[in-house]
Amino acid sequence: MHEALLTLGFGIVTASILALSAVAFTLEYAVTNVANVSHGEILTVGAYAAYVTHQRTGSPIAAAIAAAVAGGLIALLLHSAVIGPFIRRGATPTVVFIATLGSSFVIQNVLVIFFGAANVAYTIDPGAPQQLGPFLLSPLDLEIIASAVVITLVLFVIISRTKFGKALRAVSQNRELARVTGIDATRVAGATFFLAGVIAGYAGFVLAESVGSFNPYFGFGFFLITLTASVAGGLGRAVGTMVGAVMVGIILEFAGGYISASYNPAFAFAILAVVILIRPRGLFTSARRTVFE
Amino acid sequence: MSAYLVSVLTEGAIFGIMALGLNVIWGWSGDFDLAYYGYVAVGAYMTLVLTIGPPLSPAEYILGLQLAYPLAALLAVVSAMGVGLVVGLIALRHLRGIYFSIVTLGAVYVMYVIAGQFVPLFDGYNGLSGLFDPMGDWFGLDYQSYQYFFMGLSLVMFVLVLLFMWRISGSRFGMALRTLREDERAAAAFGRDIYRLKLKGYVLGAAVGGLAGALFAGYLSAFNPSAWSPVEVIVLYAAVLVGGRGNIAGVVVGVLIMGVLVQESTRFLPEVPGHPQIVLALRGVIIGLVLVVFLRFRPQGLLPERRRIDHHAAPDPTSEAA
Numbered sequence: 001m002h003e004a005l006l007t008l009g010f011g012i013v014t015a016s017i018l019a020l021s022a023v024a025f026t027l028e029y030a031v032t033n034v035a036n037v038s039h040g041e042i043l044t045v046g047a048y049a050a051y052v053t054h055q056r057t058g059s060p061i062a063a064a065i066a067a068a069v070a071g072g073l074i075a076l077l078l079h080s081a082v083i084g085p086f087i088r089r090g091a092t093p094t095v096v097f098i099a100t101l102g103s104s105f106v107i108q109n110v111l112v113i114f115f116g117a118a119n120v121a122y123t124i125d126p127g128a129p130q131q132l133g134p135f136l137l138s139p140l141d142l143e144i145i146a147s148a149v150v151i152t153l154v155l156f157v158i159i160s161r162t163k164f165g166k167a168l169r170a171v172s173q174n175r176e177l178a179r180v181t182g183i184d185a186t187r188v189a190g191a192t193f194f195l196a197g198v199i200a201g202y203a204g205f206v207l208a209e210s211v212g213s214f215n216p217y218f219g220f221g222f223f224l225i226t227l228t229a230s231v232a233g234g235l236g237r238a239v240g241t242m243v244g245a246v247m248v249g250i251i252l253e254f255a256g257g258y259i260s261a262s263y264n265p266a267f268a269f270a271i272l273a274v275v276i277l278i279r280p281r282g283l284f285t286s287a288r289r290t291v292f293e
Numbered sequence: 294m295s296a297y298l299v300s301v302l303t304e305g306a307i308f309g310i311m312a313l314g315l316n317v318i319w320g321w322s323g324d325f326d327l328a329y330y331g332y333v334a335v336g337a338y339m340t341l342v343l344t345i346g347p348p349l350s351p352a353e354y355i356l357g358l359q360l361a362y363p364l365a366a367l368l369a370v371v372s373a374m375g376v377g378l379v380v381g382l383i384a385l386r387h388l389r390g391i392y393f394s395i396v397t398l399g400a401v402y403v404m405y406v407i408a409g410q411f412v413p414l415f416d417g418y419n420g421l422s423g424l425f426d427p428m429g430d431w432f433g434l435d436y437q438s439y440q441y442f443f444m445g446l447s448l449v450m451f452v453l454v455l456l457f458m459w460r461i462s463g464s465r466f467g468m469a470l471r472t473l474r475e476d477e478r479a480a481a482a483f484g485r486d487i488y489r490l491k492l493k494g495y496v497l498g499a500a501v502g503g504l505a506g507a508l509f510a511g512y513l514s515a516f517n518p519s520a521w522s523p524v525e526v527i528v529l530y531a532a533v534l535v536g537g538r539g540n541i542a543g544v545v546v547g548v549l550i551m552g553v554l555v556q557e558s559t560r561f562l563p564e565v566p567g568h569p570q571i572v573l574a575l576r577g578v579i580i581g582l583v584l585v586v587f588l589r590f591r592p593q594g595l596l597p598e599r600r601r602i603d604h605h606a607a608p609d610p611t612s613e614a615a
Contacts, residue, residue, distance in 0.1 A: 035395070082585060085589065089589075092390075094325050094390050094391055095588055095592070097394060098584070099584070099585050099589070101527065101584075102527065102531075102580075102581040102585040103581065103585060104581075105524060105527050105577055105581035106577070106581035106582055106585070108577065109574040109577030109578045110574075110578055112570055112573075112577070113571055113578070116570065224399075224402060227395060231395070262406070263406055263410060265402050265406055266402060266403040266406040266407065269398075269399030269402050270399075270403065272395065272396070272399050273383065273396050273399050273400075276392055276395065276396055277386075277387070277396075
């Protein structure tokens, strides 16, 4: 029982990172109706930006900011150079899916050219683990969990209270209708991608810290898990995605603890396949609902 | 003929077989299948466990038979079809578009992780090796002439697959697959059993992939998880797309362009000291860019599929499909 609670604690850390990544992915999906396969590379770029900045400045806060900014920029680039043009030409979701897969391949290989394919060790001293109720968590774990909660809350305020959030919701529900009412859908989608990229870049930074090392393919592996969480929660639905992320994060931590962590991607996909086959609209949606309800 | 040219032609023929198999699934049936390279891997792994004999400790793998190479290749194709059938049964039932792609991506990752981590199957990360010059001692070939022999074998298999695909392309089955790609509902309205048809096409594709894998195993004499990864399939997609999706001649052109040109042109780049992966990575960048640029500006490829019109039939008001 005690061990199960410890695992649950670590599961919450994984789930927090996963929630950040998944909510960013779901934002990208919401404004474009397209699954961005190069989402994982935003995390990877964030991790490299953080690593380089950390080496130069020695400040983890600067590293976090660099990760977020780099993630935002690369996401914006992906939207304006690849996804946006395809959507404006009326390409089918599958075509855009393939194009983003190609982009992900390009980014991975560009990173290999600049940084090599080898694992980069990147650790920040996590501090001494502390007993918190039944859980044993390090200060770093606590920071990760706290930052995930804060970022999510801020995101929900942006989506539900600001004018930009209103435009975002309008575009995600009906792009054409939003345009008719004078919303510049392309700009709103671009801004949403930047916002999602900021979150995903930061997620890449905390993921790298929490894992302790990364390489150019590291984001793609995590994308597979992100996809599982997002689909389980319902693609394009922010609240469902959060719940999906927590669920998948905890399940994976248990599976990793009791079976073997190296099976994690396979395990995640087993969950994904079951969810898609049984409830393709997500576990928590009974009928067609609007995106951010 | 230089050894270099022999290796290019052998690899090109095997790569061409892979692309022709993928063309059935993506070009005709219209499904963006990410599990495809898994069937190539199944073909390669099965060929090896059926030919290299029992494992020597500490290696472990299943079967460990010493069958003749052609028989092993045949059984490898059957195994690839079996795995393809299982994935197809699950993924083709209701899923289309990106949901199909996501589930097949999952399937191939499961295959990859199991092949790499579950040691008793194919010796995990070490993989399998030891298939030296299959069929070579039948004809008493030395090393040099064996290379020519295997090149010839690969080219003959490529031509056979090509001729077979040519026939399929114009057959009722090939046409039926295309109608599914264009308009599934219309095909169903005309009484087509969509699921069965798609499944047939999918298993056929997997069989061709398995055949390519069997040849690949014979050529490399070994196979392990670092020799393949699920993203390998991107190169194949680029080849099919550049040449002309659905058009056999186009696929061959695509293979020539992507396989030979991209792979070989970057071979002459200077090595950067200390960065052995740079040329490979550059190749990856080119392949990814070609894929995106062609999708955007010439999705029909260099040699587009010709639209067939049935002149004997009554005018068809729904022939205007994407």
